[in-house]
Amino acid sequence: MKKLLLLIPISIILCSCPDMGESKHYKYTIANNSGTNIEIIPYISGVKNINQKKIISNGDSLQKELEVQPPYTSGLTMRHLITDSYDLTAIEIIFNNNKKIIYEVCPNLICTNKRNIFDVEYANDNIEIYTITPEDFQNATDCNGNCY
Structure with a gap:
C-alpha cells in the first residue's frame, strides 16, 4: 500500500509535465528565374556591403x-538567407550589372510593395520560396551597365 501511495504523486508529477512538442523544420529559398544572373547585396545599417553579396545564376x-x-524561440526568414546580421536594412538585387531593384526592410513588417522580399507573406510558413521573375527584371531600374 505504501508503494502505491508513493507511485501516485510520482505519476501526477510526470503527467503534469507539458508536452514540449516536436521540432520545427524551416526551409527557405530564393529562386532566380529572371532570365539573367543576379547578385544580392545587403545593406547593413544603411551601408552597402559588397563583401556579403550572394550570386545566383x-x-x-x-x-x-x-x-x-x-x-x-527562433525561426527562419528571407533575411537570414542573405546575412546573419540583425542590422540588415535593405538589399539590392542586381541583374547582370544592367538593372537593379532595392528592397528595404518594412517598418512594422508592413510593406507597401507586395514583391518586397521582406513582406511577411514570404516569412509566414515553415517552407517559403521567393522567386525572382522576368517581370522583376523588366520592372527594375536601368543603371546602364554600372550598377555598383
Missing part, C-alpha cells in the same frame, strides 16, 4: 534549412 537558387526545438 539564372535557374539556380539560394537555400537555407533550420531545425528548431521547442520552445521555438
